[in-house]
Amino acid sequence: MNSFIDFINNLLPFLYIITFTVYSYDFMSERSFGKANRGLANYKRLFLFSTLLIHLIYLLTRTIAFNHPPITNVFEIFTVMAFSVSFSYFILELVTDIRGTGPFIIIYSIIFQVISSIFIKDLIEVKEVLRNNLLGSHVFTALLGLSGFTISAVYGFLYLTLYKDIKLNKFGLIFNRLPSLEVLEKLSYLSAVIGFILLTIAMTIGVIWLPKAFPDFSYSDPKLISSFLVWLLYGIGILSKSLGKWRGKKVVVLSIIGFVMAIMSTMISNFLAKSFHSFY
Amino acid sequence: MNLIAVCINHHTAPVGVRESFFLQDDEIKNFINDIKGKFLKEGLVISTCNRTEIYGLPVNQNINSQNLQNFLIEYKTKKELGSEFFHHFISQTAVDHLFSVATGIDSLLIGDNQIFKQVKESIEIAEEMHFSGFLMKRIFDAVIRAGKRAITETRISEGAVTVSYAAVQLIEKIFSTLNKKSALVIGAGETGEIAAKHLVERGIGKLSITNRTFEHAEELAEKLKGKIIPFDNLRERLHEFDIIISATSAENLILTKQDIEAAMKKRNYASMVLMDIAIPRDIDPSSAEIDYVFYHDIDSLDIIVEQNLEKRKAEIPKVKAIIDEEVNNFFTWYNSLEAAPTIKILRDHFETVRNEEVEKNINKFSEADREKLDIITKRIMNKLLHQPTVELKKNSEPGIGTDESAMRISIIRELFGIDKK
Numbered sequence: 296m297n298s299f300i301d302f303i304n305n306l307l308p309f310l311y312i313i314t315f316t317v318y319s320y321d322f323m324s325e326r327s328f329g330k331a332n333r334g335l336a337n338y339k340r341l342f343l344f345s346t347l348l349i350h351l352i353y354l355l356t357r358t359i360a361f362n363h364p365p366i367t368n369v370f371e372i373f374t375v376m377a378f379s380v381s382f383s384y385f386i387l388e389l390v391t392d393i394r395g396t397g398p399f400i401i402i403y404s405i406i407f408q409v410i411s412s413i414f415i416k417d418l419i420e421v422k423e424v425l426r427n428n429l430l431g432s433h434v435f436t437a438l439l440g441l442s443g444f445t446i447s448a449v450y451g452f453l454y455l456t457l458y459k460d461i462k463l464n465k466f467g468l469i470f471n472r473l474p475s476l477e478v479l480e481k482l483s484y485l486s487a488v489i490g491f492i493l494l495t496i497a498m499t500i501g502v503i504w505l506p507k508a509f510p511d512f513s514y515s516d517p518k519l520i521s522s523f524l525v526w527l528l529y530g531i532g533i534l535s536k537s538l539g540k541w542r543g544k545k546v547v548v549l550s551i552i553g554f555v556m557a558i559m560s561t562m563i564s565n566f567l568a569k570s571f572h573s574f575y
Numbered sequence: 576m577n578l579i580a581v582c583i584n585h586h587t588a589p590v591g592v593r594e595s596f597f598l599q600d601d602e603i604k605n606f607i608n609d610i611k612g613k614f615l616k617e618g619l620v621i622s623t624c625n626r627t628e629i630y631g632l633p634v635n636q637n638i639n640s641q642n643l644q645n646f647l648i649e650y651k652t653k654k655e656l657g658s659e660f661f662h663h664f665i666s667q668t669a670v671d672h673l674f675s676v677a678t679g680i681d682s683l684l685i686g687d688n689q690i691f692k693q694v695k696e697s698i699e700i701a702e703e704m705h706f707s708g709f710l711m712k713r714i715f716d717a718v719i720r721a722g723k724r725a726i727t728e729t730r731i732s733e734g735a736v737t738v739s740y741a742a743v744q745l746i747e748k749i750f751s752t753l754n755k756k757s758a759l760v761i762g763a764g765e766t767g768e769i770a771a772k773h774l775v776e777r778g779i780g781k782l783s784i785t786n787r788t789f790e791h792a793e794e795l796a797e798k799l800k801g802k803i804i805p806f807d808n809l810r811e812r813l814h815e816f817d818i819i820i821s822a823t824s825a826e827n828l829i830l831t832k833q834d835i836e837a838a839m840k841k842r843n844y845a846s847m848v849l850m851d852i853a854i855p856r857d858i859d860p861s862s863a864e865i866d867y868v869f870y871h872d873i874d875s876l877d878i879i880v881e882q883n884l885e886k887r888k889a890e891i892p893k894v895k896a897i898i899d900e901e902v903n904n905f906f907t908w909y910n911s912l913e914a915a916p917t918i919k920i921l922r923d924h925f926e927t928v929r930n931e932e933v934e935k936n937i938n939k940f941s942e943a944d945r946e947k948l949d950i951i952t953k954r955i956m957n958k959l960l961h962q963p964t965v966e967l968k969k970n971s972e973p974g975i976g977t978d979e980s981a982m983r984i985s986i987i988r989e990l991f992g993i994d995k996k
Contacts, residue, residue: 461748462863464875466882470748476846477751542845543867 297417300360303353308412310346311377311405317342318397322472339397343385350378361417366434369561370415375435377407379442387446387482395472396482399449429504437497437522441557443490444529448554450483451547458544480543484536487550491529498526521560528553576710576909579633579640580669581647581661584626585683588660596651598622600700606650607704614638614646617708619715621676621697623690625683630673632710640665670714670905674898677718678725679732686731686887691722709982714905721901728897731890734883739770741879742850742871743777746818749848749869757781759804759816762823763791766852768798770820775799783816785809787823810834814841820850821857828859835862852876911988912981914967920993921963925956963987 317339354375357365365371381404388394457473460466473479501519506512513519532549535541541549583596598606603620610618610629615638618631629643640663648656664672675681677694698715701707707715726732735741750756758779760771763786774782782801786792789805796803804812813819813834823829830849835858839847844867851858851872863870911917929952940948967987987993 457748461745461869464871464878466879475747475751476749481751539843542843 297360300353300356300417303349303356304412304415307346307350307353307374307377308405308409310349311381311401311408314339314342314346314381315398315401315405318401322395322398323468340385340388340394343381343388343397343401347378347382347385350374350381354378364431364434366431366438370411372434372438372561373407373411374415375438376441376445377404377411379439380404380407380445383439383442383446383486387486391478391482393474393478393482395474396450396453399453400446403445403449427508429500430508433497433500433504436493436500440490440493440497441561443486443488443493444525444550444554444557447483447486447490447550450479450486451550451554454479454483454547455544476543480547483547483550484533487529487553488533491526491533494522494526494529498522517563518560521556521563525553525557525560528556576666576670576906577632577636578630578666578669578710578714579638579643580628580630580664580672581640581644582626582628582664582672583647583661584628584681586681587662592656592660593625593627596622596627596647597624598627598651600696603697603700604704607701607706609650610643610646611704611706614643615706617701617706617711619673619697619701619707619711621694623693626676628673628676630669630711631706632708667902667906670902671898673714673718674721674902677722678894678898679722680725680891680894680898684736685884686733686736686890688726688732691726694722695719709985710909713908717901717905721897724897724901725894729890729893731887731894734879734886736880736883736887737769738852738873738876738880739766740773741876741883742770742820742852743773744879745869745871745876746848746850747777749846750817753777753779753818755780756817757783757815758818758820759783759785759813760795760801761785761809761819761821761829761857762853763788763795764822764824766822767820768795770822770850770852771795771799771801774818774820779818787825810837813838817846818848818850819858820852822852823857824853825857826855829857830859830862832859832861832865835859835868836865839865839868850876909981912984914980914984917984917988917993918964918967921967921987921991922960924991924993925960929953929956 321339354365357371365375381401384397384400388397453469453473454476456469457476457479460469461476474482528549532541532546532553536546583593585593598620599622603622606620607618610631612634614634615629615631616634618629620630621628627647629647631643633639644658644661644663648654662672672681677691679686679688679690682690698707698719701711701715735744746753753774756779758771758774758781760767760774760782763784767784767786771782771784782796782799783804784792784796784799784801785804785806786795787806789803792803792806795801810830813830814837819830821829835847835849846867846869849858849862849868849870851860851870854873856872858870860870860872862868933948933952937945937948967984
């Protein structure tokens with residue numbers, strides 16, 4: 296079974312790269328823009344679906360083979376992130392039928408998966424606490440939340456790019472292929488709201504359960520503080536937007552800052568700071 | 576094939592000359608009444624602001640496109656006009672030209688699908704006036720098919736190629752749907768009207784019109800079911816609008832940056848699109864510096880128009896391939912309408928039927944009778960085919976118009992289901 300896991304582990308970066316290439320080709324060639332070229336648009340979706348299916352099989356196989364969910368170290372978490380980012384995009388594409396933004400999101404899956412595939416190890420022996428189901432819920436909701444923030448930041452970035460292009464009369468590929476500013480703003484906001492809800496759940500589980508599970512638990516833990524700051528930032532942004540006080544650029548810039556903070560917080564707590572949150 | 580065509584269009588004549596040849600629908604009908612039987616047996620008359628074109632099959636060999644041109648000049652202008660304003664086509668070139676017109680590649684604005692609609696309407700008039708005979712009907716079918724294919728299989732009609740439509744395309748890159756947006760059109764002239772019409776077509780939620788002359792605004796508002804904003808209240812009410820299209824002939828600025836800034840503050844900086852399609856400009860261009868204000872003038876909209884025109888031009892070879900295919904199909908059918916091959920196919924068809932029936936029933940006959948059966952059935956077949964063969968051969972004799980002969984042959988082919996094999 297281990298050789299099967301290794302094989303898929305090596306295969307996944309290539310699958311994401313192929314999917315990204317197909318999406319990018321479609322984006323650059325402007326082919327799927329016309330109604331006559333709907334075929335290619337469906338074709339690329341099939342690529343993404345197949346990649347996600349193989350990735351899901353990989354995650355399940357890993358869980359069974361090593362007898363724990365793949366959340367025990369940062370590289371396992373990265374492969375789950377790669378999956379959840381593309382999976383969230385896949386759902387978003389199905390629901391909204393907005394197809395031109397795929398390459399900008401799938402590239403994150405490539406980055407996460409490449410790092411994971413290079414450094415991931417077959418861990419059979421892990422701390423008993425990492426086999427706990429509540430921890431699983433805590434980590435999975437946190438990761439899905441982070442995927443939401445990733446997607447929100449990507450749409451935020453696209454919003455800013457298109458905003459600038461329209462202002463400067465640059466009517467190139469970005470102008471022709473992206474959906475309207477209003478749609479990009481909505482997608483960014485919606486993804487941020489979903490991310491915020493999931494992060495809230497993750498933090499609630501964490502605050503209730505973690506003190507019981509970890510004897511060295513501390514409220515001054517850097518990951519805890521940075522996660523709270525990220526949560527607060529998104530909370531302020533979402534509240535301001537829903538009250539109609541902030542809009543457009545301000546909200547998307549906030550979303551991008553939130554995303555950078557969330558990534559930094561993961562990095563710092565896992566690699567640099569001494570924390571009960573670090574397991575690797 | 577002796578199809579002739581005489582055309583006056585944007586390639587051959589300036590607008591002043593072209594417009595003097597424009598025929599309204601009723602005029603087309605009267606014109607058809609006048610030329611039918613005298614010049615043409617069947618045909619088509621297309622007349623738009625950019626072209627007036629007459630296609631048809633002459634009543635006899637003495638009629639040519641020059642006669643048709645002279646009659647048209649006499650009918651419309653009664654002036655002396657040189658031949659340089661007209662193009663003449665015969666046979667396949669006439670068919671090719673009609674296809675180019677219908678698919679929009681001959682239009683002033685390449686890919687203009689309005690012309691396809693106009694060609695279809697002209698065909699309807701021809702049919703209503705019983706001016707579409709056997710051959711023209713077949714051409715019409717092929718033309719409509721080619722026009723539809725050009726629109727669905729290529730991108731010849733995609734993208735805005737007029738400034739007012741480009742403005743709407745740009746607005747749709749800012750707002751996802753227009754049905755919840757409110758728009759104000761400043762200026763009730765032709766440009767303003769076209770822009771307002773585009774907005775209505777795209778489902779704008781609320782449309783308001785303002786104009787220095789109130790009556791003009793009232794007229795346009797009534798036509799498009801919009802509201803009227805008094806011109807003097809314009810500045811105070813600017814903040815109510817998500818989209819402002821300005822197309823007046825004013826010599827000075829109507830809206831300053833301060834006016835826009837004040838409106839944006841009242842709107843809490845909700846996005847506002849300003850389309851200044853007036854020359855000289857109506858809105859201060861420095862308004863573009865304000866956050867969430869999307870200011871565009873004719874120059875920036877022209878960039879979109881030029882890009883789209885380039886894209887359309889790149890599609891012309893694909894449309895030409897469709898035209899070639901359809902014209903070839905038409906001529907393959909047309910060329911099959913010759914006497915000799917039809918006689919052969921008809922005889923082969925009868926022989927096949929005879930053979931099948933003989934083989935099926937041969938066992939019901941004694942050995943001695945089988946040869947007789949073969950001879951008798953052949954004799955019956957030959958007798959049955961004698962008269963049609965004689966009639967078909969007459970069609971290849973001189974003196975019979977090729978179109979009449981083609982029609983006869985086509986009827987025979989259809990009656991015996993030859994083309995369906």
